[in-house]
Amino acid sequence: MTTPAHKITIEEIENLSVQTNLVQKGLNFVRNWPVVPMTILAIFIICGVFAGFVAPYDPEADQLRAVLAQPAWYDACEEGQLTNKFKPCNTNGIELGRNKDVYHFLIGADALGRDVLSRIIFGARISLQLAGVAIVVGTVFGATLGLIAGYFGGFIDEIIMRFTDIFQAIPYLLFALAVVQVLGQSFGTIVFVLALTCWPGITRLVRGQTLQVRSFDYIALAKVAGASTFRIMTKHLLPAVANTMVVATTLQVGAVILTESILSFLGAGVPPPTPSWGSDISAGREYLGSAWWIAFFPGMAIFLTVLSFNFIGDWLRDRWDPRLRQL
Amino acid sequence: MRTFILRRLIFMILSIVAATLIVFILSRLQGDPRYLMLNTGYTTPEIWEEWGRKMHLDKPLVVQYFYFMYDGLIKWDFGVSLKTSIPSMEMVRSFAPASMQLGLSAFLFVLLTGIPIGILSAVKRGSIWDAIGRTFAVFGQALPPFWLGIMLILIFSVNLDILPSGTRGEGTTGWTKISYFIMPAVTLGWLASAGLMRLVRSSMLEVLDSEFVKLARAKGANSKTIIWKHAFRNALIPPLTFAALIVAGFIAGTVVTETVFAWPGLGFMTFQAIINNDFPVMMAAVMVFTVIYVMTVFIVDILYAFIDPRIRHS
Numbered sequence: 001m002t003t004p005a006h007k008i009t010i011e012e013i014e015n016l017s018v019q020t021n022l023v024q025k026g027l028n029f030v031r032n033w034p035v036v037p038m039t040i041l042a043i044f045i046i047c048g049v050f051a052g053f054v055a056p057y058d059p060e061a062d063q064l065r066a067v068l069a070q071p072a073w074y075d076a077c078e079e080g081q082l083t084n085k086f087k088p089c090n091t092n093g094i095e096l097g098r099n100k101d102v103y104h105f106l107i108g109a110d111a112l113g114r115d116v117l118s119r120i121i122f123g124a125r126i127s128l129q130l131a132g133v134a135i136v137v138g139t140v141f142g143a144t145l146g147l148i149a150g151y152f153g154g155f156i157d158e159i160i161m162r163f164t165d166i167f168q169a170i171p172y173l174l175f176a177l178a179v180v181q182v183l184g185q186s187f188g189t190i191v192f193v194l195a196l197t198c199w200p201g202i203t204r205l206v207r208g209q210t211l212q213v214r215s216f217d218y219i220a221l222a223k224v225a226g227a228s229t230f231r232i233m234t235k236h237l238l239p240a241v242a243n244t245m246v247v248a249t250t251l252q253v254g255a256v257i258l259t260e261s262i263l264s265f266l267g268a269g270v271p272p273p274t275p276s277w278g279s280d281i282s283a284g285r286e287y288l289g290s291a292w293w294i295a296f297f298p299g300m301a302i303f304l305t306v307l308s309f310n311f312i313g314d315w316l317r318d319r320w321d322p323r324l325r326q327l
Numbered sequence: 328m329r330t331f332i333l334r335r336l337i338f339m340i341l342s343i344v345a346a347t348l349i350v351f352i353l354s355r356l357q358g359d360p361r362y363l364m365l366n367t368g369y370t371t372p373e374i375w376e377e378w379g380r381k382m383h384l385d386k387p388l389v390v391q392y393f394y395f396m397y398d399g400l401i402k403w404d405f406g407v408s409l410k411t412s413i414p415s416m417e418m419v420r421s422f423a424p425a426s427m428q429l430g431l432s433a434f435l436f437v438l439l440t441g442i443p444i445g446i447l448s449a450v451k452r453g454s455i456w457d458a459i460g461r462t463f464a465v466f467g468q469a470l471p472p473f474w475l476g477i478m479l480i481l482i483f484s485v486n487l488d489i490l491p492s493g494t495r496g497e498g499t500t501g502w503t504k505i506s507y508f509i510m511p512a513v514t515l516g517w518l519a520s521a522g523l524m525r526l527v528r529s530s531m532l533e534v535l536d537s538e539f540v541k542l543a544r545a546k547g548a549n550s551k552t553i554i555w556k557h558a559f560r561n562a563l564i565p566p567l568t569f570a571a572l573i574v575a576g577f578i579a580g581t582v583v584t585e586t587v588f589a590w591p592g593l594g595f596m597t598f599q600a601i602i603n604n605d606f607p608v609m610m611a612a613v614m615v616f617t618v619i620y621v622m623t624v625f626i627v628d629i630l631y632a633f634i635d636p637r638i639r640h641s
Contacts, residue, residue, distance in 0.1 A: 169342040171620045173579035174613045182353045265473045288481050299474030307469035
C-alpha cells in the first residue's frame, strides 16, 4: 500500500528556494563581510565623532567624592578591596554636587573621580584623530615617493629606495621619543612622528606595483599621445596602484594606533588632562590593587580597535590584492 | 660573497651616520644646544662658555656636525646626565646588563613557544590546535604590550599573588630569582612569539606541500621522520631572518616592559630620561640602541646569505 504522493506545486518550490536563498544570503554575508569588526569600529568612530553627545559625563571634571568609585555592577567593598569608609561603595549611584545629582559610573571612576567610560569615549576621538591624520599624511608622502621611484627608475629609484632602507634600519620608537621630547607634545608633533612610521612600507609596495604597471602598453600609448609626466602619474599610474595603496594603508592603521598608545603610555603623547587611552592605562597602573577598572577598560578599547582594523585589513587584502598575502 | 658583505657593511655605516645626523638636527632645532645639554638652573657662565668651546658653536654647522660625530661615535661622549650628573655612557653601561638578561630570557620564551606552536598548528592543520595557535597569533598582534604586562600583574600578582610584580629581585636566588623574570619575559616576548609562530606555520605548510616531502611519503617514511628530518630543517630558514625583527621589537619593547615592571635596564633608563627631560641620556640611549640594532641586522643578513646562496646574487 502506498501513500499518495504529495504533489509539489511550483509555488512551494519557489518559496523553498527563496527561503534557502535568504538564509544562504545571510550566512554568506556574514562569511564574506567582516561584520563584527565593522560594527566595533563603527561604534568607536561614532563615539569619537559625537563624543560630546555620547559621553555621559565631562571626561575632565574631577569629582573628589567619587574617587575610585567602582563600576555600577561590581561591588568591591564586599570583596574587601575598598575598606576606606569615605570611598563610595554603594552601587546605586553617587550623589554629587550642590543639587545632589545622582551619578552612575557604568565602568567606574578613576583616581580623580572622573568617569572612565566618558574618558574612553573622548579618548577614542583623540586616538582615531591622531591615527587618521597620521596615516593620510604618511600614505600621501609614501605613495608619492613610491610612484616617483617606480616610474623614473635608475638613479632616482636608487636614491629613494636607499633612503627608505636606511629609515627602516634605525629603531623607530626611540627616535620618536626623542623628537617628541625636543619639539614638545603638540598634536602636530605627534602626527608627524606617527606619519614617519608608516611611509616606508607604503613606498616599497607602491614602487613595486608601479614598476610592473609602467611597462604596460597603455602607459606607452599615453606617452605617445603626448601626456605629460605629471598626467601619466596621476591619471594613469595612480588608479592602477590605488588598490595596493589602500590595502597597505589599512594594514598599517592598527600598528599606528598601537604606537600612539605606547607613546602616550610613556608620557610622550597628548599632554594631560586630555583623555587618551595610553595615558589612562599608565595612570591606572598605580591603583591595580584596588581599582583594576581604570587600567583594564582603556586597554580593552585599544585591543578591540586594533584587532578590528587588522581584520578589516586582512579582508581587504584578500579581496583586492591577494598577492600581498605572501608578505 | 665578499662584495655582498662589503655592500652590507657600507649600508650599516650609512645607517649609523644617518642616525647621528637625525640626533644632531634634533639637538640644534631649539637654537642653542646648550639649553638641552646643560642644567640651565645650576650652571655658571664659565661652564656655559666652556661648553660653547667644547661643542665648537662658533664654527659653521657642518664643522659642528663632524665634531659631534667624533664625540659620539669615536669617544662615545654624550655629556653628563642632567638628573644624576653621571656621564651618560656610564649610565648606559650600568643599566645594560639587566636589559641583556631580560632580552635573553624573552628570546628563550619566544623560541620555546613560537616554534612548537607553529609546527603543531601546521602539522595538525584545521584541528583545535591550529585554531588555538592562530588565535594566539592574531591576539598577539593586537594586544598593547604595556597593557598585557599590567594585566599579567593584575592576575598573577594582585589576584593570585604567586609572582612578584616588578624589579629584578636583587639579592634573591634560585626559583625566587626566576619568578621575577617570568612576567617581564612573557610581556616582552609575546608579540615576537606570535610573529614567529605565524612564520613557522606558513613556512612549514609550504615545505610539507613540496615534492620532496611527497616523495618521502611515497617511499613510506613514517610521519615523525618526515616532520623532523625533512620538513622542519627546511622550514626553519625563513624564520631565521625573523631573528633580526625580534631584536627590533625588543628594542621598542624594552622601554615599555621595563617601565611596567620597574626593571633596572636601558629601557627604564630611557623612560626616566624622557620624563626628566634628560637629553644627554636620551641621546646616548638612542645611539646605543641604534648601533645594537643595525649590527644585529648586519650579522643576520650575512648569516642568511651564508645559508641561502640565492640572497647573495640578488
